[in-house]
Amino acid sequence: MSVQEFLPIKEGKVREIYDIGDSLVIVATDRISAFDHILQNKVTDKGAILTGMSKFWFDFTEDVVKNHMISVDPADMPEFFRQERFNGNSMMCRKLKILPIECIVRGYITGSGWASYKENGTVCGIRLPEGLKESEKLPEPIYTPSTKAELGEHDENISYERSVEILEELHPGKGLDYASRIKEYTLALYRKCAEYALSKGIIIADTKFEFGLDEDGNIVLADEMLTPDSSRFWPLEGYQPGQGQPSFDKQFVRDWLKENPDSDYLLPEEVVAKTVDKYKEAYALLTGKTFTR
Numbered sequence: 001m002s003v004q005e006f007l008p009i010k011e012g013k014v015r016e017i018y019d020i021g022d023s024l025v026i027v028a029t030d031r032i033s034a035f036d037h038i039l040q041n042k043v044t045d046k047g048a049i050l051t052g053m054s055k056f057w058f059d060f061t062e063d064v065v066k067n068h069m070i071s072v073d074p075a076d077m078p079e080f081f082r083q084e085r086f087n088g089n090s091m092m093c094r095k096l097k098i099l100p101i102e103c104i105v106r107g108y109i110t111g112s113g114w115a116s117y118k119e120n121g122t123v124c125g126i127r128l129p130e131g132l133k134e135s136e137k138l139p140e141p142i143y144t145p146s147t148k149a150e151l152g153e154h155d156e157n158i159s160y161e162r163s164v165e166i167l168e169e170l171h172p173g174k175g176l177d178y179a180s181r182i183k184e185y186t187l188a189l190y191r192k193c194a195e196y197a198l199s200k201g202i203i204i205a206d207t208k209f210e211f212g213l214d215e216d217g218n219i220v221l222a223d224e225m226l227t228p229d230s231s232r233f234w235p236l237e238g239y240q241p242g243q244g245q246p247s248f249d250k251q252f253v254r255d256w257l258k259e260n261p262d263s264d265y266l267l268p269e270e271v272v273a274k275t276v277d278k279y280k281e282a283y284a285l286l287t288g289k290t291f292t293r
Helices: 046-060 113-121 161-168 175-199 251-259 267-287
Strands: 013-021 023-028 032-036 037-041 070-072 089-095 101-108 138-142 202-213 219-222 232-235
Touching: 023 046, 032 251, 046 070, 046 089, 046 175, 046 267, 101 161, 101 175, 161 175, 161 232, 175 202, 175 219, 202 267, 251 267
Parallel strands: none
Antiparallel strands: 013 023, 023 089, 032 037, 070 089, 101 138, 101 202, 202 219, 202 232
16 A cells, blocks of 8 residues: 655645645655755754754643644554654644744843944834843844745844734734733743743743734744744853853854855854854753763
8 A cells, every 4th residue: 555645735835745644744854044045065963953843832831822743653653654754853833823923032241232232222123221232132032023034035123013913914803912912822831931941051032933823813832942943052060241152053054154154055164063062962951861862
């Protein structure tokens, strides 16, 4: 008896999404992206690390908001997904109507936020106290939403008020409710997870979440969660405000690309190896388990 084959209905920079009828299978590939480009290299085991880390966080935050995860066990998926290339990097998920807002939360001032603050004292239009240092912890986490860009396009930072308008256009009478609730969920998730991560030796400087609506209109956490692809992880040991920080995430890749603008998005093998080692180290610290496939 032949095995039914599936083709992805959507391919992003890193993920492939398959429709299997009443649910989806989301596959995290070993591709890596930076500055809205897919790099020529693949990072072995990266997809499985991202999937395992997302599962850990989804389980950890079930009490805050429902999430889309059904299973990461290939036995629960169609036989097509029991191939070696899907081992460990695939998650069966509920179908959702995705809300087109990237829910970004910043607990520390760094990256583009630091550049904006130095220029005019604000981050995404939010005025912050004077005298902050680079990488300093903010008095309170701030919510800075953006649009969700298509592949090859750039996300656009927007105000909270604009997020209300966007959601109201799509869901008349619900815009303010949806916008306020995803903001509340974003901040609650960040506070709980950042506190836990700190106890394990990792600072979560910033991250982003995505949400969707289930068939009953409930808001559900979607996509990936608190992985090195969607977050800035810093080691607590040696943390010192007033400078950039070493990281467990792909900031190492971004920094190398900035220093090598003619690289054509091809990384040296030592950069690839260091990147996957950082991902594995973060996985072990946060989950308490050594990564294995």
